[in-house]
Structure formats: C-alpha cells, structure tokens
Amino acid sequence: APxxxxxxxxxxxxxxxxxxxxxxxxxxxxxxxxLDYAASAPALQRVWDDVAAYAPYYGSVHRGAGHLSQLxxxxxxxxxxxxxxxxxxxxxxQVVFTRSTTDSLNxxxxxxxxxxxVFVFETEHHAALLPWQARGSDVTYLDAPRSPEQAxxxxxxxxxxxxxxxxxxxxxxxxxxxxxxxxVRELARAAHRHGARLxxxxxxxxxxxxxxxxxxxxxxxxxxxxxxxxxxxxxxxAGRADWLRAAEPYLAGGGASRRVxxxxxxxxxxxxxxxxxxxxxxxxxxxxxxxxxxxxxALTEAGFDRLVAREEELxxxxxxGLAELPEVRVLxxxxxxxxxxxxxxxxxxxxNSSHFAAALSAEYGIxxxxxxxxxxxLLRALLGQQGDAPGxxxxxxxxxxxxxxxxxxxxxxxxAVRVSFGxxxxxxx
Ligand code: PMP
Numbered sequence: 001a002p003x004x005x006x007x008x009x010x011x012x013x014x015x016x017x018x019x020x021x022x023x024x025x026x027x028x029x030x031x032x033x034x035l036d037y038a039a040s041a042p043a044l045q046r047v048w049d050d051v052a053a054y055a056p057y058y059g060s061v062h063r064g065a066g067h068l069s070q071l072x073x074x075x076x077x078x079x080x081x082x083x084x085x086x087x088x089x090x091x092x093x094q095v096v097f098t099r100s101t102t103d104s105l106n107x108x109x110x111x112x113x114x115x116x117x118v119f120v121f122e123t124e125h126h127a128a129l130l131p132w133q134a135r136g137s138d139v140t141y142l143d144a145p146r147s148p149e150q151a152x153x154x155x156x157x158x159x160x161x162x163x164x165x166x167x168x169x170x171x172x173x174x175x176x177x178x179x180x181x182x183x184v185r186e187l188a189r190a191a192h193r194h195g196a197r198l199x200x201x202x203x204x205x206x207x208x209x210x211x212x213x214x215x216x217x218x219x220x221x222x223x224x225x226x227x228x229x230x231x232x233x234x235x236x237x238a239g240r241a242d243w244l245r246a247a248e249p250y251l252a253g254g255g256a257s258r259r260v261x262x263x264x265x266x267x268x269x270x271x272x273x274x275x276x277x278x279x280x281x282x283x284x285x286x287x288x289x290x291x292x293x294x295x296x297x298a299l300t301e302a303g304f305d306r307l308v309a310r311e312e313e314l315x316x317x318x319x320x321g322l323a324e325l326p327e328v329r330v331l332x333x334x335x336x337x338x339x340x341x342x343x344x345x346x347x348x349x350x351x352n353s354s355h356f357a358a359a360l361s362a363e364y365g366i367x368x369x370x371x372x373x374x375x376x377x378l379l380r381a382l383l384g385q386q387g388d389a390p391g392x393x394x395x396x397x398x399x400x401x402x403x404x405x406x407x408x409x410x411x412x413x414x415x416a417v418r419v420s421f422g423x424x425x426x427x428x429x
Pocket of ligand 1: 172
C-alpha cells in the first residue's frame with residue numbers, strides 16, 4: 001500500500017529524545033497507515049536525500065560572493081526553473097516562491113489591480129475563498145455547481161452580468177473534500193471570453209495530475225510543497241508577470257528592493273525589483289525551494305501516467321469497499337461518474353465523524369482526517385445542513401482536548417471523514 005508505516009506505534013517516537021508520545025494507539029505491531037495525504041503527504045525518501053546532500057553547503061541566497069552563497073543562489077534559481085518546467089510555464093511567466101498555497105493566493109490577492117472583481121465558487125478551500133474579500137476586493141460568490149458543465153455555465157452568466165473592469169476567477173483544480181477534478185480549461189476559456197483572468201488552486205491537483213499553465217490556459221497557479229511529497233515551508237505562485245510586476249511588493253524588505261535612498265524630505269524611497277524577487281523579501285527559503293524542485297523532478301521521472309493508473313486502482317478499491325457499506329454516504333458534487341483524485345470523504349450513518357476517525361486510528365491504525373476540511377460552505381452544501389461548527393480548521397477553539405464536533409450547541413453531524421492518498425512514487429514508500 002502506498003502509505004508510510006510506523007511499525008511500532010505503542011512506543012514513544014524517537015524524536016526529542018523520545019519525550020513525544022501520543023498514547024492513542026495501542027496496537028502493538030499494528031502498521032500505521034497515514035491516509036491523510038490531502039492535508040500533507042509524506043516527503044519522498046529521494047527528497048530527504050537531496051536535501052540532506054545539500055544541507056551542509058547552504059548559504060544565503062543573493063547575498064554575496066561567498067562560495068556557499070553563490071551555490072545556494074544557483075540552486076535556488078535552478079529550482080525556480082525546474083518548477084517552471086513542471087508547471088508548463090510560458091515565456092515571460094514568473095515563478096514566485098512562497099510559504100504555501102495560502103500564502104500564494106494571499107500574495108495574488110494583494111497584487112490585484114485596484115477595482116478587480118473576484119469570482120469564486122463557495123465550494124473552495126478557505127485558502128482560495130477568503131483572501132480576496134479580506135484584502136479589499138469585491139467578490140462574487142457562486143453557488144455550488146452540481147456538474148462540471150454547470151460550473152462553467154454558472155461562471156459564464158456571472159461574468160456576463162459583471163461590470164467592466166479587471167476580473168479574476170479563482171478555482172480549485174481538485175477538491176480537497178470530494179477529490180473531484182474541476183473543468184479548469186473550460187473555466188479558463190470562459191473567463192478569457194469575458195476579459196477575466198483565472199488563478200488555479202492546484203494544492204490538490206498538482207500531486208495527482210500534470211498541471212500545465214499553457215495546456216490548462218490558466219493565468220496563475222498556486223500549490224504547496226508539503227502536499228507534493230516535499231516537506232513543509234515552501235509553496236509556489238506561478239504565472240503572468242504583469243500584475244505581479246505592477247503591484248506593491250507583498251512584503252517590504254531586503255531582497256525585494258533594488259535600491260533604497262533617503263529623499264530630500266527625510267523619508268526613504270525604494271526602487272523594487274520587477275522579477276519574482278519583488279515578492280520574495282527576506283532571506284529566501286532555499287532548502288524549501290530545493291525540496292519542492294526535487295519533488296517535481298521525482299514526479300516527472302516517475303511519470304504521471306503510471307502514477308494516475310496506480311492511484312485509480314486504489315481509488316476503485318476504496319470506492320467499491322465503501323459502496324458495499326449501506327451506512328456510508330460518499331460526498332460528491334458531480335456524481336459518481338466524476339473524474340476524481342485519491343481523496344474521498346464520507347459520513348457514516350449513526351456516527352459522529354470525529355468519533356469514527358478516532359476509532360479508525362485507535363483500533364485499526366488508520367490515520368484519516370475528520371471535520372470540515374477548511375471548506376465550511378462546501379460541507380454545508382454537501383451535507384445540506386445549517387449550523388456552525390467548532391474551530392476544527394486549525395487549532396481547536398478550546399484547550400479542553402474535546403473532540404471537534406462534540407461540543408454543546410453545535411450540529412454534531414456537520415462533519416465528515418476523509419481518506420486521502422497518492423501513488424507518489426510507490427517504490428519509495
Ligand atoms: N487549497 C486546497 C484545495 C487545499 O486542500 C489546501 C490545504 N488543505 C489549501 C488550498 C491550503 O494549502 P496550505 O495549507 O498548504 O496553504
């Protein structure tokens with residue numbers, strides 16, 4: 001199985017001198033199946049090896065003539081090139097290294113020309129749903145579509161009715177809840193027909209399918225390294241340079257500024273870079289970028305055809321097994337025929353999903369996600385319930401250790417269980 005296994009999970013893990021112990025599972029030799037790739041996928045051994053080989057030599061990027069600094073600058077820029085190739089970037093596109101998809105989309109939200117109207121389906125992950133309004137844009141929220149065709153039609157009519165001016169559509173490539181693949185190219189074409197641009201949230205799509213800006217005709221794409229078999233800390237925003245170049249730097253600081261001088265009135269004036277460095281102020285995360293590039297290379301070499309075929313086998317097995325259980329309802333917007341990556345969410349009749357997930361971990365050594373997956377409006381659309389849920393997305397609201405979904409005054413069934421995996425490079429897991 002393409003899962004990482006911990007062979008003895010009843011003992012403290014060998015980190016922090018063995019002080020860390022989560023005594024939930026008492027299964028002795030039970031292998032542990034981590035089936036929460038949609039949240040974070042285990043880094044490939046090859047990525048760890050690449051990082052370990054480079055680690056003794058790292059220095060600060062773009063910071064001088066020292067040999068290690070130059071080596072790091074070279075690796076950082078090579079990593080950018082590798083990512084550009086992985087994403088099918090067009091001539092003139094920029095690849096900006098960020099911290100994550102959330103960071104990338106916030107960067108773009110901060111870089112929109114004044115007056116840009118944003119169009120976003122309510123079904124998006126909060127990282128793609130929230131930055132636009134939070135950063136001052138007017139947003140048109142679109143109702144959950146029930147088929148890919150309806151998604152395109154809904155977008156078309158919203159764009160048709162929109163006033164003139166700059167417009168941006170933000171859409172997911174594959175849902176982190178249903179795993180369903182969205183019709184990105186058709187949506188991009190619809191956007192372009194109405195003079196809008198499109199940013200693709202590929203946090204879930206990129207680990208499972210080839211993502212090419214030129215083939216999908218998208219204007220920008222965002223993804224996170226930690227879902228793409230690299231460790232945490234680095235993400236990417238790639239795409240058209242013009243809006244990025246015209247915007248104020250996302251962060252003000254060293255690295256983003258080409259020249260800074262005192263002015264006659266006693267203040268300072270900065271001249272900013274027009275390359276990706278404009279939005280990468282501070283000492284760049286060269287290890288993170290290098291790890292992302294390593295993962296991109298590993299996936300490309302493994303070949304998406306092979307990865308998709310393996311993942312589809314696993315997905316078919318999971319779906320068949322779930323279909324045999326009458327208590328289980330698999331969540332879907334587009335129906336059974338939908339194209340889907342290895343992400344499946346479901347509810348089990350008579351069970352609170354959080355308790356169900358806890359039981360899977362404690363009794364069977366299967367680690368899955370439960371809750372609302374940082375996509376609250378989507379869960380409401382799928383489960384057809386009103387109500388509010390506790391802060392399952394991020395840190396729990398209280399420090400009580402209470403299971404999400406079990407606190408008084410909330411609808412306990414407004415949550416689901418999610419099983420997610422990827423073929424990655426199967427030989428390495
Ligand atoms: N979009 C989607 C579809 C996601 O699944 C996630 C992570 N669950 C994000 C955006 C945000 O990614 P990150 O937490 O790495 O910023």
